[in-house]
Every structure is written in structure tokens, then in C-alpha cells.
Amino acid sequence: MYIDSYTPLILLIFVASLVIQGYLSRTYGRWGGVRNERNLTGAQVARMMLDDNGLQSVEVRRVPGRLSDHYDPRNKTVNLSEGNYDAPSVAAMAVAAHEVGHAIQDKVRMPALVLRAQLAGPLSLGMNLAPWLLMLGIGIQMSGLIWLGAVLFGLALLFHLVTLPVEFDASRRALQYIGARQLTGSAEGNAGAQKVLTAAALTYVAGFAMALAQFLQILGIARRSD
Template identity: 60%
Template sequence: MSYYLLMILLFGVSMLVQAYLSNTYGRFSKIRNARNLTGADVARLILDENGLAHVPVERVPGQLTDHYDPLKKVVRLSETNYDVPSLAAAAVAAHEVGHAIQDKIGYPALVLRARMLPALQLGANFGPLLILAGLFLNVAGLFWLGIIAFAAAVLFHLVTLPVEFDASRRALASLYQRSYLSANEVGGARSVLTAAALTYVAAFAIALAQLVYFLGMAGGRRD
């Protein structure tokens, strides 16, 4: 029963974090930066400064669909962030360029995360199914295979944290040191990136709680 209460609590916290991100992003997306730089402008400037002139910046539909594609070497910004000169757009664009810089220098956590991606997809999708199948069929090998697969997905979430935190650190440094944002404006950008980072922390906490529960089920089987 305590596990279910914990999961309800964690999912509740996750919803609050998402609401906080939406509110924070919405607030700073309405505030123009003093230099009138769109997200596309910021991304292009920081990319060029870091020897990444070959990396294009593309517009994609949706909201907060921004990402860096390490396979195609392209920064993609959602329509609002691409076109609007807001504090939020500058923060998000600089963050995604942070991932491009990580890719260029071979940032260890990013390299590890990329190698783990197949394991995440398999573990997240099939781990719980294998665990339940092992329980119902009373096949220990199948059960533990599911545990290992899901543990890989949890590890992926853990590795994601330093990747995201480092990209935000690089983003804020670039925005401030190159005077794309003033000292006061950087505070708003930090708020946006902190809110986004909390979503990754919440995702890891939920995945970890699920893994602990599954391991508890393993103890119950032995008893």
C-alpha cells in the first residue's frame, strides 16, 4: 500500500512540476529580451562561436518540441522559440545548442546516453511486461530479465540528469558572457531552465520508485 501512496505522491509532484514549467515558460515567453534576439538568432550566434557553423537551426511545429538531433547534427526549435525574441526562447535555444557543444566535444554522459537509448526503449516498453509475465508464469529467468531491462531504463534517466544540467550551465554562461542577455535577464532564463530540469528529476524519481517496487516483488517471490 505504501508503494501506491508513494507513486500517487510522485505522479502528483510530476504534474505540479509540469504545471510549474508551463507557467514559468509562459511567463518568460512574454518578456522580450533587450537585444531583440529570437531563439533562432541566439542558437545561430552560439553555434558559430563554438565552431559549429555547419549545424543548421530548423523550425519545428509544436510547443516545447525543441531538441538537438545528434544523428543529423541539427538544432530544432519550436515555432514560438524560433521566431520570438523572448527570454524563454533565448534560454531554450541556448540550452539546445549546449547539447550540440556536448556532442562536439564528446561529453561523456551524452555519449553514454546515446549508447543506452536502445536499452531505454526496450527496457521502458518491455521490462514491466517481462516482469509480470515472469510472475504469472512463475519463470524466474523471465522475471529477472525484465528487472534488468527496466533497470537499464532507470539508469538512462539517471544519466540524463548531468547531460541536461550541463547543457543549461553552458547555456547560461554563453548568454551572460556574450551579453546576449543582461544580468537581470539571465535570472529569467535560469528560471526557465530550472523548471525544465525539474521534469527530468521527477521522471527519474518515478522510474526509480517503480524499480524499487519490482525489486520488492522479487523479495516477495523468495519468501
């Protein structure tokens, strides 16, 4: 394996990720402009879904930013971006239900979610160190440092891999709930919610693919250093 061998793959994945981001933006914009027939805001959908799943203690909060929505397991809060918190759109409904899906995962202690939470802290530190270890190892021609950097990049790849089932499951829970409660009010609205969540899921797939390509490239550098 050589450092150059994966450069075309990385460039291809980078271009694909830009296409996916564009698709997400267009899909979100399209269904962000379509009002759901129940006229429910993202905050109302989140509150309803939380209560229906016995999560009355979980707070729904408004946070700044666009598509900054997330569930915080540390303080048990569903955080919705300003647009999704107040908007009665199909997109806001889908995103809000997805984040509640994570709260439900936390309640049932989904193994992949627990593992991701345990990996987050150490991997954040490791990923900050990895590039420096790699550059230092190459600079002083010390293969041990290069391999250590490669291992840290490999652990980051594991984090991306674990994230995939967590995100897919949250979307599955969201779509199941939206359909069961007939929240969009139409088959077209259900299809729109699915398109929004599918586009969002593709961004995680692209992130994993990019991490995989980078890891393979770094692994090639480490093998050449021996």
C-alpha cells in the same frame, strides 16, 4: 519489500511531477512573454552560439509542437519549436541556448552524452519488453522472467540517471553564454533565463524519481517471487 510499500511514494512523486509541469508551464509562459532587449529570436541566438563555438555546419531547424525543442546528434541539427524559433523572448533565448549546449557536448564528446546515446536504442527495446516480461512472469509464476523485467527497468533507471548531468551541463553552458554575451540585456532577463532552465531541469529530476520508485516497487515483486 512488498508491492504496496512504494505505492504511496509513487503517488507522491506523480503529484510532485504534475506540480513541476505546472511550474514549468507558468515559468515558460511568463518569460515567453518578455522580450529580450537584444530583440534576438531563438533561431538567431542558436545560430550565434553555434558559430561562436565553431559549429557552423550544425543547422538550426524549425519543428512543430510546443517545447519540442531538441538537439539531434544523428544529423547534427538544433531543432527549435515554432514558438521558440521565431520568438524574441527571454524564454526562447534560454531554450535555444540550452539545445546548442547539447551540440557543444557532442562536439567535445562529453562522456555522459555519449553513454546516453549508446543506451538509447537498446533501452527503448528493453522498456517495451519489460512490462510484458513482468506480467508473464507473474502470471506463470516464473521468477526468472520477473527478474529479467526488473533488470530492464533498472537499465531504464540508469538512462534517467545519466540524463541528469547531460541536461544540467547544457543549461550551465547556456547561462554562461547568455551572461557572457549579455544577450538578455538586463540582470532581470538573466534571472528569467535561469528560472526557465531550472524549471525544465526539475522535470528531469522528477522523471528520475518516478523511475526510481517504480524500480523499487518492481524489485519488491521480484524478491517476493523467489
